[in-house]
Amino acid sequence: MSDQAPQAGQRDPGDGHRDLSYPPLPEALVVPVYDNHTHLDPTVGSARAVGEEALDYREQLDRASSVGIKGVVQVGTDLETSRWSAEMALREPRMLAAVAIHPNEAPELDAVGALDAALAEIDALAARPRVRAIGETGLDFFRTAEDGRAAQLRSFEAHIEIAKQTDRALQIHDRDAHQEVADTLRRVGAPERTVLHCFSGDAAFAELCAENGWFMSFPGIVTFRNAEPLREALRRVPRALLLVETDAPFLTPAPYRGRPNSPYLVPHTVRAMAEILDTELGHLCAQIASNTEAVYGRWDADPVSTPPTTPIGLVA
Numbered sequence: 001m002s003d004q005a006p007q008a009g010q011r012d013p014g015d016g017h018r019d020l021s022y023p024p025l026p027e028a029l030v031v032p033v034y035d036n037h038t039h040l041d042p043t044v045g046s047a048r049a050v051g052e053e054a055l056d057y058r059e060q061l062d063r064a065s066s067v068g069i070k071g072v073v074q075v076g077t078d079l080e081t082s083r084w085s086a087e088m089a090l091r092e093p094r095m096l097a098a099v100a101i102h103p104n105e106a107p108e109l110d111a112v113g114a115l116d117a118a119l120a121e122i123d124a125l126a127a128r129p130r131v132r133a134i135g136e137t138g139l140d141f142f143r144t145a146e147d148g149r150a151a152q153l154r155s156f157e158a159h160i161e162i163a164k165q166t167d168r169a170l171q172i173h174d175r176d177a178h179q180e181v182a183d184t185l186r187r188v189g190a191p192e193r194t195v196l197h198c199f200s201g202d203a204a205f206a207e208l209c210a211e212n213g214w215f216m217s218f219p220g221i222v223t224f225r226n227a228e229p230l231r232e233a234l235r236r237v238p239r240a241l242l243l244v245e246t247d248a249p250f251l252t253p254a255p256y257r258g259r260p261n262s263p264y265l266v267p268h269t270v271r272a273m274a275e276i277l278d279t280e281l282g283h284l285c286a287q288i289a290s291n292t293e294a295v296y297g298r299w300d301a302d303p304v305s306t307p308p309t310t311p312i313g314l315v316a
Contacts, residue, residue, distance in 0.1 A: 001039055001075070001136065001173070018258050020260065021260075022259065023252070023256040023260075025063060026265065026267040028066065028068045028267070029068030029069075029267050029270065029281075031068070031286050031289070032069065033069060033244060033285045034071050034072065034073070034244075034299075035072040035244070035246050035263040036073055036195065036245040037073055037098075037135075037198065037247055038072045038246050039074070039077070039247070039248060039249065039250075040060055040061075040074055040248070041057075041074070041080075041084045043081065055262065057074075057088070061094050061095070061263065063262065063264035064094070064266070065094065066264070069267075071094045071095065072095055072096075073133060073171075073296065074089060074096070074097050074098070075097075075100075075135055075171060076100055078105050079101070079118055082097075082121075082122060082125055085098065086099055086125050086128045086130075089129075089130035090128070090130055090304060091304055092304065094299065095130075096132045096299060097128075097130055098131070098132070098133035098136065099125040099126060099133075099135075100135045100171070101118050101119065101159070102137070103139055103152045103173055104140050106152050106154070107149075107152060110148075110151035110155075111151075115151060115154070115155060122134070122162060123166075126163075126166045126168055129302045130302050130304070132168060132297060133163075133169040133195075134160075134163040134171065134191075135169075135195070135197065136173040137173065138173040138181055139152050139153065140175040140176070141175065142175045143175070153180075157184065160190070160191065161188075164191050167192075169195060170191045170193065171195050172194065173197060173198070174196055174200065174201075175200065178205045181196075182208055182209075186212070190214065195243065195295060196217065197217050197245065197247070199216040199217055199219075202229050205233065206234075206236040207236050209241070210236070215241045215295060216233075216241055217245045218245070219245050219251045219269065220253030220254070220257070220265070220268065222272055223253040223257075223268065234273065234277065235276065239284075239287050240291060242273075242287065242288055243288060243292055244266055244273065245266075246263055246265060248260075248261035253265060253268040253269045253272065255268075270285060
């Protein structure tokens with residue numbers, strides 16, 4: 001989940017008065033891909049559409065399927081959303097789950113003596129079927145003051161250990177903490193499949209990640225006019241380490257910046273990536289799909305229960 005996008009009701013720096021409706025369907029991809037990181041849980045997913053429309057997760061996935069998005073990784077950021085993610089992945093064949101305590105949540109939990117219990121529950125959720133990643137975890141020095149960094153680091157290291165013990169991929173939130181994230185991963189040992197979600201580093205950091213075999217996932221930011229450093233970083237990423245994501249409902253790609261994001265808008269981002277890389281779109285999509293399955297496995301590898309017939313809120 002990004003802190004870089006304005007909240008519902010605020011103005012986006014790239015727009016005037018904000019349009020809170022969902023954008024139209026893009027042209028479908030001929031070669032399907034996956035959304036590496038999204039938030040479709042009700043408490044997050046509806047927040048960007050206040051005053052217009054709040055799409056149920058199934059409708060968002062239906063739209064995504066219609067434009068060539070084979071599946072999504074639904075990401076938890078606290079206990080509530082991690083429980084919801086794990087439960088929904090059991091019911092929805094187009095969804096896998098990632099569970100974690102977001103780095104900005106860790107200091108707050110630590111302050112009330114609840115961080116260890118929360119981490120223990122994440123460990124338990126990680127063992128559930130169709131939970132394929134631990135995330136989003138990591139370090140965020142933009143929102144958390146220096147007195148909260150020790151709790152962030154302790155939480156990050158605990159998540160790394162959970163990922164390694166359960167053989168799950170690791171999805172990392174990294175904001176204003178590139179070097180510290182890299183130093184931590186190298187000091188304690190990164191999981192075999194490590195992903196820098198919403199990659200925001202420069203070309204040098206992309207090369208450092210590539211040297212360590214860490215996957216890099218690019219969001220709609222790569223389409224923004226002022227994102228040339230990110231586009232240069234993209235050009236340095238080996239194709240075998242490249243992923244794409246929405247971070248929905250945040251970071252909607254151009255030309256719809258400021259409106260609610262959704263997995264069905266991935267085609268805008270991946271088309272921009274193909275243009276930046278001067279490569280054929282179908283080849284890039286095939287590579288990204290293969291990379292995504294290398295990280296998380298196949299979406300149909302574990303069976304699902306009967307999908308719900310009515311929308312489901314957060315799991316108690």
